Amino acid sequence: MTTRGKTNAASSETTPRFPKISFWRTVVALIFAAGLYSMYARFALGFNVATNLTDPQPWGLWVGLGTLCGVGLSAGGFAIAAAVYLLGLDRYRPILRTSVLISFLGYCTVCVGMLYELGLPWRIWHPIVMWNRHSVLFEVSWCVMLYTTVLALEFSPALLEKIPWVRFREMYLRWHHSILIALVMAGTLLSSMHQSFLGGLYLITKGRLDPLWYTPYLTTMFYLSAIPAGLAVTIMAIYLCVRSLNARVDMNILSDVSRVIAPLLAMYGVFRAVDLVNRDATRYLWMWREETLLFWLEIALLVVVPLVLLNQEKVRNNPLYLYWTSATIVAGFITNRLNVSITALQSSSAVYYVPKWTEFAATFATITAAVVAFRYAVIYLDILPKNPPPQRWMLTSPPAHA
Amino acid sequence: MATTRAILVDITKCIGCRSCEQACKQIHGFPADTELKLSPTALTIVEEHGNRFVRRMCMHCQDPACASACLVGALQKTAAGPVTYDAAKCIGCRYCLVACPFSVPRYEWNKLVPYVKKCDMCAARQAKGQPPACVEACPVQASIAGDRDEILDEALRRVLSDSKYVKHIYGSEEAGGTSVFFISDVPFEKLGFAAAPKQAMPVLTANALGDGPTVILVGGALLSGLYWITQRRALVALAEAREQSAKERS
Numbered sequence: 001m002t003t004r005g006k007t008n009a010a011s012s013e014t015t016p017r018f019p020k021i022s023f024w025r026t027v028v029a030l031i032f033a034a035g036l037y038s039m040y041a042r043f044a045l046g047f048n049v050a051t052n053l054t055d056p057q058p059w060g061l062w063v064g065l066g067t068l069c070g071v072g073l074s075a076g077g078f079a080i081a082a083a084v085y086l087l088g089l090d091r092y093r094p095i096l097r098t099s100v101l102i103s104f105l106g107y108c109t110v111c112v113g114m115l116y117e118l119g120l121p122w123r124i125w126h127p128i129v130m131w132n133r134h135s136v137l138f139e140v141s142w143c144v145m146l147y148t149t150v151l152a153l154e155f156s157p158a159l160l161e162k163i164p165w166v167r168f169r170e171m172y173l174r175w176h177h178s179i180l181i182a183l184v185m186a187g188t189l190l191s192s193m194h195q196s197f198l199g200g201l202y203l204i205t206k207g208r209l210d211p212l213w214y215t216p217y218l219t220t221m222f223y224l225s226a227i228p229a230g231l232a233v234t235i236m237a238i239y240l241c242v243r244s245l246n247a248r249v250d251m252n253i254l255s256d257v258s259r260v261i262a263p264l265l266a267m268y269g270v271f272r273a274v275d276l277v278n279r280d281a282t283r284y285l286w287m288w289r290e291e292t293l294l295f296w297l298e299i300a301l302l303v304v305v306p307l308v309l310l311n312q313e314k315v316r317n318n319p320l321y322l323y324w325t326s327a328t329i330v331a332g333f334i335t336n337r338l339n340v341s342i343t344a345l346q347s348s349s350a351v352y353y354v355p356k357w358t359e360f361a362a363t364f365a366t367i368t369a370a371v372v373a374f375r376y377a378v379i380y381l382d383i384l385p386k387n388p389p390p391q392r393w394m395l396t397s398p399p400a401h402a
Numbered sequence: 403m404a405t406t407r408a409i410l411v412d413i414t415k416c417i418g419c420r421s422c423e424q425a426c427k428q429i430h431g432f433p434a435d436t437e438l439k440l441s442p443t444a445l446t447i448v449e450e451h452g453n454r455f456v457r458r459m460c461m462h463c464q465d466p467a468c469a470s471a472c473l474v475g476a477l478q479k480t481a482a483g484p485v486t487y488d489a490a491k492c493i494g495c496r497y498c499l500v501a502c503p504f505s506v507p508r509y510e511w512n513k514l515v516p517y518v519k520k521c522d523m524c525a526a527r528q529a530k531g532q533p534p535a536c537v538e539a540c541p542v543q544a545s546i547a548g549d550r551d552e553i554l555d556e557a558l559r560r561v562l563s564d565s566k567y568v569k570h571i572y573g574s575e576e577a578g579g580t581s582v583f584f585i586s587d588v589p590f591e592k593l594g595f596a597a598a599p600k601q602a603m604p605v606l607t608a609n610a611l612g613d614g615p616t617v618i619l620v621g622g623a624l625l626s627g628l629y630w631i632t633q634r635r636a637l638v639a640l641a642e643a644r645e646q647s648a649k650e651r652s
Contacts, residue, residue: 047511055440055508058499086625088632119494119509119516126493130474136607137497138473139614185625193617200610204467204501207599219610349505 028368035365038358042116052356056349057342061359064341066113066366068198069334070106071144072222075230077103077151078191085184095253097158097383098241099234104151105370111148112366136200143194150187153179158381196223202340210344211281212295217271218340224271225302228264229333231257232326237374238384239323245375247384255316261329262310269303294335294343302332406581407483407528408550409537410557411457413586413593414566415544418455420448425539429524442510442519446536451593454586457545459536460485460506460521461573462581463603470604471501476518483550483581484523492517503577503598523581550581557583578602 019025041050053060080099083089115121127141157176163169199222202209215221235254241247276282284292306329315321342353377383420436423446427434432443440447446459462485469477469485476491477498498518499507510516524534528547532538537547546553554574561567566587573580576598586593 044514046514047509047516051511053511055499055511056505058496058509082625086629086632088636117495119496120492121494123493126474126491130476130491132470132473132475134470134604134608134611135473135475135497136611137471137495139611141473181629185622185629188625189618189621192621193614197610200607201497201500203606203610204471204603206603206606207503207597216606216609 028372031361031364031368034357034361035368038362038365039116041358042362047119050356050358050362052353052359054351054353056351057345057353059341060353061338061342061355061363062113062117064338065334066117066363067110068337068341070110070113070367071198072195072226072333072337073229073233073330074103074106074110075191075195075226076234077101077106077154077230078147078187079227079230080234081154081184082188085181086188091253091256094249094385095234095238095257097155098238098378099230100151100154101158101374101377101383102233102237103230104148104155105374107144107148107151109366109370110144112369113363116362136197136203140194140197140201143190143197147187147190147194150183150190154183154187158377158383162381192223195226196220198222199340205345208345208348209340210284210291210347211279212276212284212291213340213344215275215279217275221268221272221275224264224268225333225336228261228268229302229329231261231264232329232333235322235326236330239319239326241378241384242319245378245384246387246389247378248387249384251317251319254319254322258310258316258322258325261326262307265303265306265310265329269299269307272299272303291339291343291347294339298332298335298339300332301328302336306332406481406550407523407547408462408553408581408583409523409534409545409547410553410583410585411545412560413454413456413544413584413588415542416448416455416457417542417544418448418450419541421539421541422446422457422536422545423448425535426521429527429535440506440508442508445508445519445521449594452588454588454593456584456593456595457536458506459582460523461504461577462521462523463577464579464581465577465602465604467501467503467577467603468498468507470607471497473497480525482525482528484525484528485520486522486525487518487520489517494518501603503603504596553583557585561585575600578605 038050047053051060051062076099080092080096083092084096114124118124127138128145132138153176157173160169160172160176163172196219199218199220202214202218203216206214235257238247238249238254242249276285285295286292306325309315309321309325309328315325346352423436423444424434426432426446427444430443430445437444437447438449440458446457449456449458462479462483464479466477466479466485469475469479471477472492473495474491474493476488477485478488479485494509494516496509496518499505499509507518507520509518524532524536527534533547537545540546546556548556554571557571557574561569561571568586568589570590572584572586572590572595573582576596578601584590584595591597
């Protein structure tokens with residue numbers, strides 16, 4: 001296994017000294033350039049230049065997309081880890097490292113995004129020593145700190161197994177093996193708690209958050225939607241690895257994941273419907289206003305369209321269809337989180353917030369950095385099993401002048 | 403021991419002279435120009451609604467949403483009444499701005515080292531026995547300060563004794579009760595007052611947070627149980643396979 005990994009890495013190194021200018025490399029370079037300017041704008045020029053945030057809309061895209069979606073879409077790691085180690089579903093083991101890596105990188109983007117988001121980022125450590133246990137945000141920050149540590153530890157063998165010092169490596173891996181189950185259990189609990197607490201952040205906005213979204217069960221809603229969305233991200237990432245990074249994955253695993261996603265989404269949909277009826281909020285469903293339109297967009301992308309698609313054998317067994325179905329789920333999930341954090345507060349704050357381009361650029365650059373890191377991790381580490389590299393020169397017959 | 407302090411604003415008495423605004427700006431060293439909205443340099447302002455003048459400022463809730471939201475405890479409800487802000491603790495997350503049912507806290511968006519700004523009811527002055535600067539400056543006693551119970555009694559006395567008043571003391575129920583009260587002869591919703599929930603806001607999140615220990619205990623037990631079952635099944639499967647192969651060999 002290790003020798004194959006080495007030859008793989010070597011073969012991808014045979015590319016010329018200067019990286020080829022391809023379409024996606026250009027896109028990445030442009031995003032990084034824009035991100036660099038946004039970094040300058042945020043830290044050297046301040047919020048007023050870098051964002052469109054105002055007192056009535058103090059949390060914008062960086063919270064809505066960077067934090068809420070960043071954490072939510074990283075839920076795949078704990079779900080797959082719990083499935084493999086705690087439920088003994090060994091068939092998901094081949095995609096375990098991928099999903100843990102995605103989660104780890106996802107949480108890294110959240111932590112980096114936090115530095116942009118906080119007005120005084122050099123005080124990011126304050127919650128460690130200054131406690132307010134009545135604050136939902138306090139619980140969220142501790143869970144995120146602890147869970148990022150758990151993810152780093154869960155993922156660490158993929159890096160440390162490449163260390164050439166055998167004795168240290170063996171010692172570390174043995175230690176890691178002995179704490180693994182505890183890590184997975186802690187990870188599952190921490191994830192469950194802060195995925196729901198992210199919704200809990202908005203419980204205090206009673207009377208101001210739009211009735212289509214405000215519910216005492218915001219915590220449950222956030223938790224129930226995060227798991228299928230996190231799994232959808234895992235499917236997308238694995239599809240891309242197979243398509244362009246020469247990875248070899250059994251298609252049946254992805255089909256199985258999609259068979260888990262469908263009932264989770266259905267459950268979420270039913271829960272939302274029951275909640276709306278219970279709260280007597282159904283009259284808001286048919287009003288002609290932006291909130292309602294965006295609500296239906298969210299429900300269509302997150303629940304209705306994926307359920308219709310996943311109900312078909314053809315979709316569940318085709319990687320490309322699964323990829324696009326997952327993309328729909330992720331888009332619906334992002335719509336939901338942005339609706340809660342931006343749309344739902346619009347009418348009460350009387351401010352129409354549209355993020356500045358630098359806000360988009362900062363978040364996209366952070367996410368792109370994670371994607372690039374993911375790519376190189378899959379290329380150089382043993383994340384997914386790989387196909388033998390294609391041979392460039394074929395020697396099928398002996399040379400003419402032997 | 404000082405009692406809990408409070409402020410009563412009688413909208414029927416306010417003449418819109420903005421002395422309170424100016425006094426506030428002066429004591430904080432802010433530029434003196436009049437501002438239309440609360441801002442980092444205008445912690446109280448006088449709004450015009452028709453022919454009424456309405457002061458806006460921090461309501462100093464009894465159980466403040468901002469203090470419960472602040473993850474580092476920079477915002478505190480003091481025993482003396484004011485809700486104070488400790489800039490040295492603040493990390494700039496702005497959850498207090500999200501949480502406040504009255505949308506009062508302001509943020510210094512134009513600064514590179516931004517802090518939250520809001521009225522602290524002149525906590526330092528009150529500790530020395532002086533009234534808040536805005537109250538002291540009011541030439542017609544439209545704003546008065548005093549012990550919270552006495553202030554509330556006074557508000558009630560005025561509302562009941564004169565039929566022109568709306569039969570409600572704004573702040574007595576809003577957000578579970580505040581330390582700044584308004585009485586008026588024009589319905590409050592016409593004067594731009596927020597229809598804040600009539601309950602202490604931290605209760606809303608306390609319920610969700612209370613689930614934390616339960617999640618850890620029940621969830622931990624559940625996960626351990628699941629893991630035990632998984633392990634057990636693997637062991638049984640292994641033993642069965644061994645028996646099978648032993649049988650085949652014999």
